[in-house]
Amino acid sequence: MTAETTDRPAARPRRRSLPAPARPRRKRSRWLPTLTAYGFLTLAAVFALAPFVWVGLASIKRPIDAFTLPPLWHFEPNIEAYRILWYEHDFGTFFMNTLVIGVATVVISLLVSLPAAYALARYTKRAAVSLLILALVFRALPRMSVVLPFYYISRELGVYDSKITLIVVLVAVNQPFTIWLLRNFFAALPEALEESAMVDGCTRFEAFRKVILPLVRPGIAAAGVFTFLLAYQDYLIPLILSQSNAVTLPVFIAQFSTENIADWPVISAASVSLxxxxxxxxxxxxxxxIAGLTAGSVKG
Amino acid sequence: MNRRTFLAFASPSLILMTVLMVAPLALTVYLSLNDFSYGSPLHFRGLGNYTEVLSQATFWHATAFTLVYTGGTTILKIIVGFALALALNHVIRARSFFLGLLLVPMIVPPVVGALVFGWMFRDDIGIGLFTYALSETGVHVHWLSEPWPARFLLILQNTWQDAAFGALILLAGLQGLPDEPLEAAMVDGAGWFQRVRHVIIPGLRGLFAFVALMSVMDAFRIFDNIAVMTKGNPAGATTSLMYLNYQVAFQQQRLGLGSAISVLTVGAIVLLMIPFIRQTRRQFRGE
Structure with missing residues (x-):
């Protein structure tokens, strides 16, 4: 979501919030297209959600009922799988690991990215452009190329399998994305805002903190949500850099599902819980x- | 903003990127010239890892699969995303309701998404709901044990997971399209299909390119769904470059060889991105 693809029509003023094609069509028959649209969307939504419904059902079935096809629709729901998951498998610990790592990644990423994104929105000389492009390239790189040396370094330094190492790597890998996302929000604000604050005696940093930051609160929230999701979802980084102390939920689920497919209801319960x-x-x-997802595509 | 202020604001991030991205990448290049595993000392090998990688059939198979996967997912995601965007643009009241539902596969951690999607297609134990429904109609497919069905299944899984992103971007684009050309086309008697073909698609060209670029970037480094659904099987048919990299570096503990694969993949991605980098630079110069 980093890119800016402008130079073309879609960058036109987009204040018009009414969907364009709706009006003139009224004269012709309009029930057929509407029906088609609703039908298609319903079908797509069913396809999107079916696997989750199936797994949600499995998580409250007895194992013997879960492995039954044609599916058993009438069954006694029970929460045995959840009990096993939370009481016999240390699920709570992995959950806490994942949460702590996610929150720490968000806080550090935002602290570092906010001033940088602001600076990149305001300073457009060659150095800044190069930095943005570098961030874009970093965003596109396969994680493996960064995780592999970190594996080597963390083992050499004895910090392998620690939450802090995971946080550091997640910040490093996701920060380019956070910067791009935030930069668009800063770029949408007129520079006159902080200039007038500076005329009134603020330093640049005070103007940034007191005038600009409150105005980009939606951007900060969107970037926070996104960075958290990226950290919470990540699989490869904790897979390679953790062994027991810092194992996160995705790693636990992937491993557990490979080893114990007979415990399908428990894996299902884990999937639902995650x-x-x-x-x-x-x-x-x-x-x-949605603000976060579309921010990169249109010029801020 | 002058240079000094810029540096003051950007320096934490600059230092972080240098220490945690540039340095590790440089280290990867150095490690790729060595032969070693965890715990053993580095053993300088020159370009030996590269000649070894490039002469292995598995590497070229993985490259071919990665390209097939990248092409397949990108095309499918653009088609499905565009169709969804058109439909979403047409419904007004239920739009955010449908959008919310369609976004679910994207928000769920990919590991979970791949697991739950993959289960629907299993045929070995009684959990493959989709396989079962299909076999009821007389079609029997072994999704996970035959090469092409397995490849297609991964492409389908990724489309299922990410198509909503394209839909969202293209929907934003549709809403920003000017009315006049569409109205002019209607006055000229253009049907729906002609309007989509000659007015809407050209108007969204830039956004199509953006969605495609995101898709290519993500598909090229695909790992999670392979690790969960196929583990590169059957017989390596679904081993992507990153999965091969993982197998070589961490399962076979040949970290130098793995680093060489990483470096080659990074090179390929940067090459793919050059036109895009140029465009971004031009755009900022013009600002």
């Missing part, structure tokens, strides 16, 4: 998510 909190949070903040 997915539900983020889905719930993001649905509540749908607007932030």
């Amino acid at each position: 997915a539900l909190p983020v889905v719930a949070c993001v649905m509540l903040a749908q607007r932030l998510l």
Whole structure:
């Protein structure tokens, strides 16, 4: 989501919020296209959600009922799988690891990225452009090329399998993205704002902190949500840089599902437990998510 | 803003990127010239790792699969994303409802997404709901044990997971399209299909390119869904470059050889990105 693809029509003023093609069509028959659109979207939504429904059902079935095809629709729901997961498998520890790592990654990324993104929005000389392009390239790099040397370094330095190492690597890998996202929000603000504050006697930093930061609060929220998601979802980095102390949920689930497919209801319960909190949070903040996703594509 | 202020604001980030990105990447290049595993000392090998990688059939198979996967997912995601965007643009009241549902596969951690999607297609134990439904209609496919079905399944999984991103971007684009050309086309008697073909698609060209670029970048480093769904099988048919890299570096503990694969992949990605980098630079110069 980093790129800016302008130089072309879509960069035109987009204040018009009414969907364009709706008006003139009214004269012709309009039930057929509407029906098609609804039908297609319903089909797509069913396809998008079916696997989750299937897994949600499995998580409250007895193992013997879960492995039954054609599916058993009438069954006694029970939460045995969740009990096993939380009481017999240390799921809580992995959950806490994942949360702590996610929150720390967000806080550090924002602290470092906010001033940098602001500077990049205001200073457009060659050095700044090169830095932005470097961030773009970093964003595109395969994680493996960064994780591999970190594996070597962390073992040499004896910091392998620690949460702090994971946080450091996650910040490093995701910070370029955070910068690009935030830069678009800063660039949308007129420079006159902080100039007038500086005329009134603020330093540049005070103007940034007191005038600009409050105005980009939606951007900060969107970047925060996104950085958290990236850290929470990451698999490769904790897979390679952790062994027991810093194992996160995605690593636990992937490994557990490979070794114990017979415990399908428990794996299902783990999947639901991992997915539900983020889905719930993001649905509540749908607007932030969409702001974050589209921020890179259109010029701020 | 002058240079000094810029540096003051950007320096934490600059230092971080230098220490945690540039230095490790440089180290990868250095490590790729050595032969070693964890715990053993480095053993300088020159370009030996590169000649070894480039002469291995597995490397070229992985490259070919990565390209097939990248092409397949990008094309599918653009088609599905565009269709979804058109439909979403048409419904008004239920738009955010549908958008919310369609975004779910994208928000769920990819490991979980790949797991739950993959289960639908299993045929060995009684959990493959989709395989079962398909076999009821008389079609029997072994999704995970035959090369092309397995490859297609991974492409399908990625489309399922990420198509909503393209839909979102293209929907924003559709809403920003000016009315006049569309109205003019309608006055000229253009049907729906002709309007999409001659007015809407050209108007969104830049956004199509953006969605494609994001997709290519993500597809090229694909790892999570392979690790969860196929582990590169059957017989290496779904081993991507990054998965091969993982196998070589961490399962076979040949870290130098793995570094060489990393360096080659990074080179390929940077090459792919050059046109895009040029465009970005031009755009900032013009600002």
